[in-house]
Amino acid sequence: MTPNELTGIQKREQICSRIEAVKLRDIMSTDFPYVSPDEHLTDVLKKMGNLDLHEIPVSQDGERLMGVVSYGTLLKRRNLSTSSKAGSISIMPQEITPDTLVTEVAEAFLTSGFRQIPVVSGQNMQGMVTRTDLIGIIKDIKELRDLKVYDIMTEDVQTIGSEDPVDAAVLSMKNLTIRTLPVVDDEGQLTGIIGIKQVANYNWREKKRETVGEVTGDNSPVEIKVSSIALSSVYTVRSTSTLGDAVDEMLKHNISTLPVVDEGDLVGILTKYDIIELLASFRQRDMVYTQITGLDQDDRYAVDEIDSIITQSLHKIAKISRPMLFTLHVTKYHANGGNLKYSLNGRLITEGRIWVASAVDWDIIRATTSLMQRFERRVIEKKEEKVANRKKNKNGRD
Numbered sequence: 001m002t003p004n005e006l007t008g009i010q011k012r013e014q015i016c017s018r019i020e021a022v023k024l025r026d027i028m029s030t031d032f033p034y035v036s037p038d039e040h041l042t043d044v045l046k047k048m049g050n051l052d053l054h055e056i057p058v059s060q061d062g063e064r065l066m067g068v069v070s071y072g073t074l075l076k077r078r079n080l081s082t083s084s085k086a087g088s089i090s091i092m093p094q095e096i097t098p099d100t101l102v103t104e105v106a107e108a109f110l111t112s113g114f115r116q117i118p119v120v121s122g123q124n125m126q127g128m129v130t131r132t133d134l135i136g137i138i139k140d141i142k143e144l145r146d147l148k149v150y151d152i153m154t155e156d157v158q159t160i161g162s163e164d165p166v167d168a169a170v171l172s173m174k175n176l177t178i179r180t181l182p183v184v185d186d187e188g189q190l191t192g193i194i195g196i197k198q199v200a201n202y203n204w205r206e207k208k209r210e211t212v213g214e215v216t217g218d219n220s221p222v223e224i225k226v227s228s229i230a231l232s233s234v235y236t237v238r239s240t241s242t243l244g245d246a247v248d249e250m251l252k253h254n255i256s257t258l259p260v261v262d263e264g265d266l267v268g269i270l271t272k273y274d275i276i277e278l279l280a281s282f283r284q285r286d287m288v289y290t291q292i293t294g295l296d297q298d299d300r301y302a303v304d305e306i307d308s309i310i311t312q313s314l315h316k317i318a319k320i321s322r323p324m325l326f327t328l329h330v331t332k333y334h335a336n337g338g339n340l341k342y343s344l345n346g347r348l349i350t351e352g353r354i355w356v357a358s359a360v361d362w363d364i365i366r367a368t369t370s371l372m373q374r375f376e377r378r379v380i381e382k383k384e385e386k387v388a389n390r391k392k393n394k395n396g397r398d
Contacts, residue, residue: 011143012351016103016282018141024105025098027136028119028127034059037066037087044069044086049197052254054115054179058090063124068093071196072113075174093117098126103283106134109276110291110327115256131256131272134279138247144278145244147354149237152278153260153268156345156358158331159184162191162227169226170199180257182266183230190259190266192230199229236261239268246270274347281325281349288314288323294330299364306368313372320383321350328371330364342367348375353382 034057035044048056048071058066067090074080080089094108096119108117109131119127138144160169160181169181173196183192237246237258246258250272260268280289290310295303306328314323331343342364348355357374361367 012282015141015143016284019137019279019282020101020103022102022137023098024096024100024102024119024129025127027133028098028129029133030127032057032118032125032128034062034125035069035086036060037085037090039086040082041074041080041084041086041089042082045074045082052197054196055117057118057125057128058086059125065092065118065120065123065125067091068114068118070114071179075170075196075199095120096129097121101283102134102137103280105129106276106280107283107289109134110273110280110289115272131276132251132254135247135272135275136251137279138275139244145242145247147243148239149241149243149246149258149260149270150239150268151354152243152274152347152356153239153270154274154345154347155268155356156343157182157259157266157269159188159266160194160226161186162225162230164226165223166199166226166229167223169194173199180271182234182257182259182269183226184266188266189264190234190236190261192227192232193234193257193259194226194230195257198231234259237270238262243275247275277325277327277347278349278354289325290314290327292328292330294332296332299330299332302364305365309365309368309372313376316376317348317350317379320379321353323348323350325349328368344368344371346371346375350379355379 033047033051033053035047037058037060044056048054054072055068055070057068060066066087069086069090073089073091093112093114094117096105096108096117098119098121105117116128116130118125119129158172158178158181160172160183162183162185172181173179179196181194182190183194185191235249235253235255235258237249237260239260239262249258250256256272258270259266260270283289292306310326310328314326317323326346326348328344328346331345332340333343339362341360341362343358343360344367345358346356355375355378357371357378359367359371359374361370
């Protein structure tokens with residue numbers, strides 16, 4: 001182990017200690033709303049919308065947790081009746097206690113996709129912790145605060161057209177397992193942003209004879225365009241901004257997503273999820289935390305082979321730099337001729353760096369292989385660059 005590698009490990013351990021020194025009971029909220037198991041979905045959604053919540057606990061008395069109603073869960077059940085009761089559509093979240101380490105909580109956010117998670121002792125709720133509570137930690141750790149947005153942003157941005165139907169946004173969110181989409185015009189310029197909250201209010205509202213002022217002869221709502229419900233005020237950030245500045249923007253405006261715009265061009269997107277991934281990567285674990293999202297039932301046959309390709313590649317990378325966290329998102333779309341094509345976006349966090357790569361192919365196995373080869377090449381190239389710089393500095397001293 002070289003002195004530089006040892007220094008990197010020691011610095012990582014120091015950052016981990018500073019993250020985990022933050023106690024959950026000090027950042028969670030002890031005053032939180034809830035719904036009763038007998039409340040109808042219409043009333044639940046109204047409360048969630050008014051309180052700007054993506055999840056809300058279900059409880060009879062405000063103490064015993066009976067489950068959580070989540071926008072993410074509802075998005076997968078579009079035909080759900082608005083008269084459904086909260087108790088019948090809630091799910092139990094992973095158990096988080098006041099003593100759970102912050103890095104473990106970050107991992108729970110990744111696994112569940114939640115934005116709020118109840119904190120319990122036994123079966124009784126003690127509070128609620130949010131992604132916002134966690135990302136605030138970034139501001140107090142210089143090494144994380146000074147990272148650049150381009151270090152962790154996603155470059156392959158999934159967008160929706162302003163003239164596209166809302167149903168297309170719903171389908172994209174469902175297929176991509178994301179909750180926010182930048183809205184662009186015909187020229188690809190950013191014009192707005194649409195989130196699951198806007199979609200949920202449209203998708204599950206009670207049927208009326210008139211909807212958004214548009215009426216058809218048979219009293220059915222016409223196809224509503226994304227521009228009708230999208231937010232036109234969009235806060236953005238530059239790729240060269242610091243992560244600390246980006247967090248400040250998110251906290252100041254109470255937003256979860258920042259499109260990354262350089263010279264008027266949409267070059268990436270930064271979300272609270274990305275920052276939570278960064279925090280989760282510092283969790284002490286024996287194995288690399290790996291998560292694959294976006295696969296549908298038709299692709300399940302390939303899971304074992306995809307996992308094998310990723311595992312073999314991470315083993316190779318581990319000989320150079322220890323992998324801490326790897327996430328892969330799969331998107332499937334119709335290309336020329338109507339054939340399905342796969343777009344893969346991966347993020348790898350090692351002890352000393354954050355790596356982002358993407359790959360596109362007609363075959364998901366070839367796409368996975370190509371993606372992992374790109375990660376391997378980049379890690380090797382970075383190592384060779386460091387070796388060359390050390391030789392150059394040594395020769396300069398001789």
